Amino acid sequence: MSNTSAHITASCIIRGNTVVKNGVRVYEAPPDVTLPEFLRGLYDRYSGQYPKFHKMDLLSKLGWAAAEILLQEVPMEHYAPEDTGVILANTSSSLDTDERYAETMKEIASPALFVYTLPNIVIGEISIRHTFKGENAFFVADAFDIPFITGYVQQLLNEGTLQAAVCGWVEQYHSGYDAALYLVEKKPRNGSLPFTANEAEKLYR
Amino acid sequence: MSEQVWIAGGDVICGTGLNLAACLDAFEKMQPGMGAMQHLRSAHANTFPVAEVKAGNDELAAMAGMPAHWSRTALLSMIAAQAAWNSTGLGAVSNYRVGLVSANTVGGMDKTEHFMETYLQDTATGRLREVVHHECGSITELVADALGVRHHVSTISTACSSGANALMYGARMIRAGMLDAVIAGGTDALTRFTLNGFNTLMILDQQKCRPFDDTRTGLNLGEGAGYVVLVSDRLAEQTTAWCRLSGFANANDAYHQTASSPEGTGNFIAMQGALNMAGVQPADIGYINLHGTGTQNNDSSEGLAIVRLFNGHYPPVSSTKSFTGHTLGASGGIEAVFSAYALRHGIIYPNAQFTTPMKELPFAPVTTFSRGNALRHVMSNSFGFGGNCSSLVFSE
Amino acid sequence: MADLKVQIIQQLNLQEVKPEDIENDQPLFKEGLGLDSIDALELIVLLQQHHNVRIANPEDGPEIFYSVRTMAEYITAEKSKQG
Numbered sequence: 001m002s003n004t005s006a007h008i009t010a011s012c013i014i015r016g017n018t019v020v021k022n023g024v025r026v027y028e029a030p031p032d033v034t035l036p037e038f039l040r041g042l043y044d045r046y047s048g049q050y051p052k053f054h055k056m057d058l059l060s061k062l063g064w065a066a067a068e069i070l071l072q073e074v075p076m077e078h079y080a081p082e083d084t085g086v087i088l089a090n091t092s093s094s095l096d097t098d099e100r101y102a103e104t105m106k107e108i109a110s111p112a113l114f115v116y117t118l119p120n121i122v123i124g125e126i127s128i129r130h131t132f133k134g135e136n137a138f139f140v141a142d143a144f145d146i147p148f149i150t151g152y153v154q155q156l157l158n159e160g161t162l163q164a165a166v167c168g169w170v171e172q173y174h175s176g177y178d179a180a181l182y183l184v185e186k187k188p189r190n191g192s193l194p195f196t197a198n199e200a201e202k203l204y205r
Numbered sequence: 206m207s208e209q210v211w212i213a214g215g216d217v218i219c220g221t222g223l224n225l226a227a228c229l230d231a232f233e234k235m236q237p238g239m240g241a242m243q244h245l246r247s248a249h250a251n252t253f254p255v256a257e258v259k260a261g262n263d264e265l266a267a268m269a270g271m272p273a274h275w276s277r278t279a280l281l282s283m284i285a286a287q288a289a290w291n292s293t294g295l296g297a298v299s300n301y302r303v304g305l306v307s308a309n310t311v312g313g314m315d316k317t318e319h320f321m322e323t324y325l326q327d328t329a330t331g332r333l334r335e336v337v338h339h340e341c342g343s344i345t346e347l348v349a350d351a352l353g354v355r356h357h358v359s360t361i362s363t364a365c366s367s368g369a370n371a372l373m374y375g376a377r378m379i380r381a382g383m384l385d386a387v388i389a390g391g392t393d394a395l396t397r398f399t400l401n402g403f404n405t406l407m408i409l410d411q412q413k414c415r416p417f418d419d420t421r422t423g424l425n426l427g428e429g430a431g432y433v434v435l436v437s438d439r440l441a442e443q444t445t446a447w448c449r450l451s452g453f454a455n456a457n458d459a460y461h462q463t464a465s466s467p468e469g470t471g472n473f474i475a476m477q478g479a480l481n482m483a484g485v486q487p488a489d490i491g492y493i494n495l496h497g498t499g500t501q502n503n504d505s506s507e508g509l510a511i512v513r514l515f516n517g518h519y520p521p522v523s524s525t526k527s528f529t530g531h532t533l534g535a536s537g538g539i540e541a542v543f544s545a546y547a548l549r550h551g552i553i554y555p556n557a558q559f560t561t562p563m564k565e566l567p568f569a570p571v572t573t574f575s576r577g578n579a580l581r582h583v584m585s586n587s588f589g590f591g592g593n594c595s596s597l598v599f600s601e
Numbered sequence: 602m603a604d605l606k607v608q609i610i611q612q613l614n615l616q617e618v619k620p621e622d623i624e625n626d627q628p629l630f631k632e633g634l635g636l637d638s639i640d641a642l643e644l645i646v647l648l649q650q651h652h653n654v655r656i657a658n659p660e661d662g663p664e665i666f667y668s669v670r671t672m673a674e675y676i677t678a679e680k681s682k683q684g
Contacts, residue, residue: 051635054616082456082474093312093362098398105401108650111642112613114402115462115590118310120363124591127457133474135455136593137370140360155377161454161478405642407659464638 004157006195010183011203012070014042014062021069022191023203035175039065046072055112056125057097058177063088063122063170064129066179070166071130074183083163085134086123087153092173093119093140122170134162144169144180146204147197153184154195169204180204206382207437211446212599213386214292215542218285219429219529220256223268225288225542228528229552233574237528237557239413239425245395253409255395256427256530271351276316277428278309281535282348282392285430289388289542290352293434293444297353301385301440304357306375307345307432308367308391310534315394344392356384364589365496366455367391368431368537369597373453375435385440390432390538399533400426406463414499414531416524417508417570419561424498427530431539447549451582452485452598454478463590464502469510471594472496476514476584479596483582488518490598491580492553494544495570496588497524498531507586508566519568521578523556537587541597544585548599551578602673609669612647613640625670630663641666648672654679 013020017038019027027045029038035058042065043053056064076084094117101113115121120138127136135156141148149167156162168181180203184195193199215225220238222228231238238256245257258265258281266273269283286305290298349358361367361374368391375387393399403409403426410423435450456478458471465472480487496507511519525543532539543554556570563569585597606620609629613636623634630636636644641662648654654676656665665675 051615051617054614055639081459082478086457098314101402102398105397108646109401109405110646111402111405112639114405115639117398117402118362118364118590120589120591120593121462122591123363123593124457124459124462127459127592128461131459133457133459133471136363136457136591137361137374137455138363140362152377155381159377405646406639407642407645461637462639 003154004186006154006157006184006186007188007192008182008195008199009185009189009192010070010074012066012181013204014066014179015177019069035177042069050129057116059094059096059119059170059172060116060122060125062172062177062179064125066170066181067126067130067166070181070183076130076164079163081131081133083134084132085156085162085165086126086132086136087149087165087167088123088170089139089141089144089149090119090169090171091140091142092171096173126166132166144204146200150195150197150200157184157186207379207439209438210376210379210450211436211441212448212450212545213295213434213436213441213444213446214289215431215433215545216285216288216292217429217431217539217542218258218281219431219532219539220258220427221528223258223260225546231528232554235555235557237413238427239530245397245400247397247400249400249404252411253400253404254413254425256425257395258428275347276344277394278311278315278392279344279347281394281428281430282307282344283351285390285392286348286352286388286432289432289434295386295440295444299353302356303354304375304378304384304387305345305349305352305354306359306361306371306387306389307348308361308371308534308537309344309393310362310364310367311393311396311399312344314396314398318397352388354388363593364591365531365533366537366587366589366593366595367534368539369541369585369587369595370455371538372433372435372450372541372597373455373595376450376453379435379437385437387435388432389435390430390541391534392430393428393532393534395426395428408500410499413558414527415558416495416497416499416527416556417504417563418559419563421499421501421504423500424526425530427532429529429532429535429539431535431542433538433541433545447545448599448601450597451600452479452481452483453596454482455593455595458592458594460592465506465588467506469506471592472507472510472586472588473513475594475596476510476586479584479598483598483600485582485598485600487515489582490520490584491578492520492547492583493522494540494554494583494585495522495524496586497526499526503588504563505565507588508563512566521553521571522568523554523570525554527557537595540585540587544583544597545599548580548583548601550576551580552576553578602669605669605673608647608651609644612643623669626668628668629666648676652676
């Protein structure tokens, strides 16, 4: 099957209290900054004006912040809502919030925590923020299988199901986390890279 | 490469019956599977009816031919997936390139809860992460190993539409020529975790649920597993396929973490996308297996999206959740089996507990079981938290 | 009502809202504080946890949770019933 030409038009890697956008380090917090503090810092720096952020669990905050940074100064208005999809994966599912919610079950179970006990809620949060109504999927796997995710997204572009995708890895469990989001589009933008597993891998490393 | 994706067979286990044949019997006799809890221990045992699989873990382990220390989620998965494969008559799994794509949302939570009881008394005794993680991540792997599936294994977790999404994913792998057959569907066991969670959302009915009924007050939780076997054109020639999976689509409602948009935008886009891929008009659909959970919000949004899309040409519709309860990650798989089998045999399933049409809808669900209907295309809807909306179309 | 405002802010994670930002009669939902259905459920938890007051029927929610004042009045009325 011949592949539709596609490009990585933006990337955002968040790990070790550092944000790398399009291969350039753009934000760094000291190592003693905790994950909740770090994510709040990202919100203050890159967003504000979205109080729903504070209600999200850490997995959603991480994915939401990564998407916020990824899409900053990247106009997406020319796409119809159903043209853009979100395809994500991780290894710990929503386990961190599952545990927090289970704690509340001892007294009064928390509805606000329960709604985050599914990993795909982070896709919902990103979709709500950016009005993406295209196909979305969340895979639970042992590790970030880059050829798998790029292959899957390539097929969605080939089929014409999507014109653009936010895809990648959003993993968080307790203080450990790792996020890598890519914006993939059929049309290139300034500085875009070919959409291949190899290029995605280089950005991730 | 395969032009078409065929349903070569399938099977289920759920609160309505231990296999598809038993479920059909229950549909015909109008016997929903909900009742008081027998296996799950919960403070809400006498408050909320649930549709439990009518067998204890030891019995399920014997049916599955697997050890009883497996989580209930894995045992249910094994039983339905094995039966689904057997129904195709294709023989040994090892003769083909076979994948298992399975959805679940609770993983091995039932075992974890058991572990937690002792853990909470002495937190030095257990390693919580290992237990949860091991059980959660391994359901699909365990079952794949036991079935002898070696070519591809994936776990999908997109809430209540996960099972339908497993079929979409499997169909793509067959179309791309990567696999000959995919056992696709989902599994979930009842747990206190989900029961308490849905209770906090105040969307559990204290009576049997009443999907698409004006008097509905919520859903009943159920459990089970359901898998179809998707095969390529080449393999379809070796078996008597039920039908084709001709169309599918997924969309995000982009409205709220748990609630559907009032007008069901995501539902509409998913149904429309599935029709487009199948190349059929709304009027060609002979039956819709609704998502139909019985919550105020879902049924109203789904109903209004159907009104907008079908625009006067309303086919017979029903929610089999009025028999099985809402089996969460399994529901898309279970209902895909019901829908594909319905198409093959001209069956329309009834909607149990129905009395009062919804004021905002010009149509009402079917309330009697019937065979011999001329069905050319059947639609199955699955919508989940996180705004994840999926629709499948099966065609003769 | 000042205590109740603090409790609401804590329970609902309204990190950018200060107690003095919430007026006694300001609507809490939609155009007011912009709360949603999950927040309403958390307010039910708040009443149970902090005030030992239960709401069995979620349909009563909109009336009880209209504003801080209506919430406070509901708590007072329920407390007096409990004696």
